[in-house]
Amino acid sequence: MDDDDFPTDAAIAEQVDRRPIEDVAGDLGLTADDLEIRGDEVAKLTWPAVQRALGRPADGSLVLVTAMTPTRRGAGKTVTTVGLGQAFARLGEDSAVAIREPSLGPVFGIKGGAAGGGYSQVLPMEEINLHFTGDIHAVTAAHNLVSAMLDAHRHHGNGLDVDPDRVTWGRVLDVNDRALRETVVGLGGSANGPPREDGFSITASSELMAVLTLATDIEDLRERVARIVVAYDTDGEPVTVDDIEATGSVVALLKDALRPNLVQTIEGTPAFVHGGPFANIATGTNSVLADHVGLRLADYLVTEAGFGADLGAEKFVDIVAREGVPPEAAVVVATTDALKHHGAPAVDADEDSLSALEAGFPNLDHHVDNVRSWGLPPVVAVNRFPDDTDEEVQAIVDHCEARGVEVAVSTLHRDGGEGGVDLAEKVVAAVEAETGRLQPVYDPSEDVKSKIRAVATEVYGADGVEFTSGARTDLEDIRDLGLDDVPVCISKTPSSLSDDPGKRGVPEDWELTVRELYPSAGAGFVVALTGDVLTMPGLPSEPAAADITVDDEDGSVDGLF
Known part of the structure; x- marks a missing residue:
């Protein structure tokens, strides 16, 4: 055929x-x-x-x-x-x-x-x-509830002394919309809350989605949600979902x-x-x-x-x-x-x-x-x-x-x-x-830097790893948070074994560059960013949505495939 x-x-x-x-x-x-x-x-x-x-x-x-x-x-x-x-x-x-x-x-x-x-x-x-x-709508609602409660906390006195420049929890939407990648919230006067920079990611990138897929029961879900870091105070201390009293309501939205x-x-x-x-x-x-x-x-x-x-x-x-x-x-x-x-x-x-x-x-x-x-x-x-x-x-x-x-x-x-x-x-x-045992790339007890080097050299084939000055500061912050003994989740282009999407085959003579690290404390790993990472995709010039319609007679959806 x-x-x-x-x-x-x-x-x-x-x-x-x-x-x-x-x-x-x-x-x-x-x-x-x-x-x-x-x-x-x-x-x-x-x-x-x-x-x-x-x-x-x-x-x-x-x-x-x-x-x-x-x-x-x-x-x-x-x-x-x-x-x-x-x-x-x-x-x-x-x-x-x-x-x-x-x-x-x-x-x-x-x-x-x-x-x-x-x-x-x-x-x-x-x-x-x-x-x-x-399920995905539930994650969207739960994520944005955390965003709303965090901003409400700041609006009503900011008792946790949240630093507006160190709010790490944005908002999410399950539709590609590049115009929302960088936004400002709180405009329109004091009744709408103090202004600050914000942005949207796609729901699949929410830490709550990672938490949902790693949790094994309601208790585990609650513990993971509670420890998610959403911001830092003016002294640099983390502010969690539990600190803003959002844990119970988030679990209620995600339990089903x-x-x-x-x-x-x-x-x-x-x-x-x-x-x-x-x-x-x-x-x-x-x-x-x-x-x-x-x-x-x-x-x-x-x-x-x-x-x-x-x-x-x-x-x-x-x-x-x-x-x-x-x-x-x-x-x-x-x-x-x-x-x-x-x-x-x-x-x-x-x-x-x-x-x-x-x-x-x-x-x-x-x-x-x-x-x-x-x-x-x-x-x-x-x-x-x-x-x-x-x-x-x-x-x-x-x-x-x-x-x-x-x-x-x-x-x-x-x-x-x-x-x-x-x-x-x-x-x-x-x-x-099969008679052997699964052999992970690294032992979680190793420090984050060593784990990243192990993945880069043993899995990707890099000669080594270069950490930018910002990434080195992030490593210190992660150690201070007590998260040096969790797995690492390296974000890298899928188009190449290297961090350069233009390098095909098996690239040689290169170093992995880590530009930023941040904790996914609820999920239980540290994210290491390499290259440019978009957490909110944009629609192409000819989006698939343009070909989707509904049949007038039977209500079936046409054009999905």
Whole structure:
């Protein structure tokens, strides 16, 4: 089938006979009483169901889907994650998948829908890509409540002596709006509060989103929310959510959002779609709670980490896995497009695309070697696109086999679970043969500077790390806050192994430059910023929102995919 003749995601979804969500839950050993039904195809797990699941042993195997350094075309990690879960089911394994909730920003911006694609997508895609169960809206409301209470405190006497120039908690919105990146609040006279500079980020970048995806119960959620730093006083001491007495109300807004959401894939495989933190300044994966539940209710749980293995998988290994959800194998997605992109500078890609592809192998090898160094058996999934040639695909397979790396060609987008059976078989073999233990990049007891150097040199391939004068001051502040023994979350361009998005392949002779660090005390890590980081994306010249409309007759949404 030609690419032009392939049906749209929406058309494929419309043709599927959906299973009642109670039947999907039944595959996990759950009953209708364990669900809070949100229509025929969506449910939230009840707290008794979550607690009962957590009381069982975590006998399932977690498979982490990551990728080589991606391009704008994407690698297909979500398609691979969803499709692999379906492929496991075709092998007779009890399987489930777990992915992030799509943010409205990318949905209406560049990407469009974000629920997988083709015959490897989660349903109901329309609801998942729009309001879904309201979890993201709850984070938006909770975040902005903290902002309002902080400004109200300053307006009514400022008893905590908050320094207006050191308010670190802005506001959020789940829509791309570059005009709100830098704002001023409190204008219009004293009745509107004292003026100060402010700004908006997208909801996925809120620390509350990271907190929501790392918390394991209400008590843990409350403790994490309470310690979030929102500002500093004039003496430089931190002001927290608890200090402004907002903890209880924030937890009240987030308590239902904390419960995992259950849906299904195209082939009826159970799927948790829960949480959606940024993959740079946070972990870029679904909720730990969904992972814990999935590992206790399924034999195989497939999840994904944002961007390439240098970013998403490293954060999973060093931050997420420490919460009790270690993966047992990793799938590294490779595409001919990404290989050519990273090999092009070394050859004339227009003259010889196969040579460009082969010149891109070092980038794939770097990610595979990283995965191996973490104690995870890697399986390369060649995500085949319609315009890939047999010669190109075979070259990738031959290269991996020559390096002793398990590899499988994936057609999960076109063929659903059937297109990933070979991949699933090799992942099962990797899990069953796995005898080592997960090996994080660093020990949390090391100081923050040492942890950043470890990631930069061992994962990215940098020669060293340069800290700007501001970053060195931030390091001292972090030590003073007692946060030197928490993991680091490095924000770096996803387009390169280096901190320069223009450097392809495996850059050499470079140093990582850290320009700023700040605490995410609630989430439990320190963020290190490299390069320019936008926490509020802007709409492109032709936003996806321009193509979205509603059918007059049946009320269905068109143009999401």
